[in-house]
Amino acid sequence: MRQIETVALEDARRVIAAGEQKAREIGSPSNVAVVDAGGNLVAHIRMDDAWMGSIDISINKAFTARAFDTSTADLAKNAQPGDQFYGISDSNHGRVMIFAGGVPLRGSNGNVVGGVGVSGGTGDQDQAVAEAAGAAF
Amino acid sequence: MRQIETVALEDARRVIAAGEQKAREIGSPSNVAVVDAGGNLVAHIRMDDAWMGSIDISINKAFTARAFDTSTADLAKNAQPGDQFYGISDSNHGRVMIFAGGVPLRGSNGNVVGGVGVSGGTGDQDQAVAEAAGAAF
Amino acid sequence: MRQIETVALEDARRVIAAGEQKAREIGSPSNVAVVDAGGNLVAHIRMDDAWMGSIDISINKAFTARAFDTSTADLAKNAQPGDQFYGISDSNHGRVMIFAGGVPLRGSNGNVVGGVGVSGGTGDQDQAVAEAAGAAF
């Protein structure tokens, strides 16, 4: 049997609060989602006026960051036409997002134990919000 | 053009907090989700130890309550074999939930402007949590 | 090669207008959809305040009426547990609706050449609107 760490609801709320604050600071109304070690949703918020189409994207960015233990920005670099992971976004029933805004959450030993996904702005904005969110974990 | 009311994030948080408190009181770790007038997710939480399979169900119960302006418990009464809406759960790509735990949220004029969905316990428990949540709207 | 009749846009509009008028008369804000001989959508309307979850249902009722050349109310009688078509609603990727509100549209020789689907009220209301709509074809 294995012991693993994962994300508690109170962790997710802290992560989301930090993301929300950053989103307000940079004026980018966002969806922020957190998944646990199993890649399953722990919590999600859509700030007022954030894009509706970004609900799904935020949840999927968080999933992707945990599913492959990587930021979606890094995955993007390997998922372009001709790259080693080109086509990965066709897997997992459309849940793999290959653009910036998803960041893994790391546990006490550095292992990935969850993910946070942000969607609502440009790639740079989403990434900034996701990093601020993840830093609060 | 029409003016309508919908659910703000702060409303969704108040609704979720009330549901969470009720869930603790009755010892039923729950997923609680809130959708807006368009049936789109505003916020979701999964309490620690709540069923993972209930993430989707809570979101879909909230959707269903708004999609048909009814509680899912009432819809259930009309969706059994031989009933007038039997088969409705095959529509909307699997998003229609026909058991208790989804409650519509009503605006200032009594119109439905959103929905809350709860999943994690028995039908009675989910319904109790959803009603407590909805009452905070 | 075969000659077939099908539904023109102007036919669909006439059918929808008749359904809309009936829906107003009986106070049942409805979705009304018309499909052609290929079962493909020609036109759809959602009246103000009609159920959002009924968009999909109206289109699927119209599809079903054409797909099996029958009213969905008649199909319902054969699609209950134990009946000869029980389970038919699992086919066609969730597009088969087995409750009242879908009516076939018949061409000059009595053949089915399209369908109209109505959703937004009780089974009886949807059926009444669909019949009024279909009669205008």
Next chain:
Amino acid sequence: MRQIETVALEDARRVIAAGEQKAREIGSPSNVAVVDAGGNLVAHIRMDDAWMGSIDISINKAFTARAFDTSTADLAKNAQPGDQFYGISDSNHGRVMIFAGGVPLRGSNGNVVGGVGVSGGTGDQDQAVAEAAGAAF
């Protein structure tokens, strides 16, 4: 609770009529669809001889324009290989269209309150029809 504007059926009909007229002028039989503030279909028409495969595309272009508060032509510019939103069309269960023909509908304060989507011709034709349609809102 928030007050928002959305698209009424009569608005959708006016938008569709303007699109239909433009489509006739340029000889491009089209599907024209309108969604409301929640991204949900209000009305759709398929002109005689318009592509059958464009039913879905027109509805999804309208959805996309509202889901991300942008024209699909503008989104397309950011969704090519190497761009910041490359892969966005894998989200939202295949509903995100990243080519021309979807235009947001703006309310009295400039906010996006719906969308119109057109499909049936070339990108330029679809865009011309969508713009003519949207201008009638």
